[in-house]
Amino acid sequence: MKVPAVLRRIVALGASVGRMPDYVLSPRFILWRLQELAKVFGERGKRYRSSKNWSLTLSNGRTVRLPLDDPSAVAFKEMADKFAPYYEKALADYLIATLMPGDIFVDGGANVGYVSAVAATTGAVVFAVEIQRELISQIEAVATLNEFDLIRPLHIGLSAGPGLTSMWRTAINFGAGLEGETDRALDDEPRSVADDFVATMALDDLFVGDSMRPKVVKVDVEGHEIDVLAGAKRLIAERRTIFVVEFHAHMIGLYGHAPEDLLAPFGRGQWSWHQLTDDGLVPIGSMDEVKPDPRDPNPKIVFTPLP
Known part of the structure; x- marks a missing residue:
């Protein structure tokens, strides 16, 4: 560093002198x-x-270095290499254009920390939320390699409320997701040695007050997005945070939801709805208008509060 x-x-010490002994x-x-x-x-x-590492240059001219000394990091690079010139380019360019120094960005489903690193190049404070504990060290590695001291890894699951929920105890899996009840603590004992348990929190409980209000929240949690939005009712009602939500058409039904449920929290007349593409923001009026994008593994829907 x-x-x-x-x-x-x-210098941030001076900002909270009144609260310190x-x-x-x-x-x-x-x-x-x-x-x-x-x-x-x-x-x-x-x-x-x-560590061994590789790098890519973003649209703002900043170079991001990513580790290559862990199987999860190698697997991420193999996936990213399929989407030239760089992975999730539309999302990266959007964050670079939207975030400013001092803004708060929440990377819900941070994986190895790539999107967190993109956001950090803007000077934003980044909370990288990830349910797989093995990936927390990868996020820390990304922060260290790039001297991004304002990336904050959080090993929790975003959901509708606080509690414990289960997930498979498995090798690193880019499609890993939460299971079971996610709005209360589980009553049952762990079912088997194959199950892991993760603490869950709601966005509304994590980010309280004006100083902690996110400018942008990215939600990419493998079909669990609607429960995450249910835990952000206050943030949504305040209409001062942009939500970028990944649409997992093949997984959203596993949690008992339909694609149109993604739109329900964001009332028309109060929010704009767009699909994020390499060509910019494309307005949509329903989920039927969301198109597959060969340059993006899953479509991104951007919900922006209207004045």
């Missing part, structure tokens, strides 16, 4: 925090900087 970048983040502002405490910060980034550097 470059020292100037670290020092810029330390006096000792937090003492020279001795600040020195200790700096020393601990240096240790954290030094340890991450030893862990990740020596």
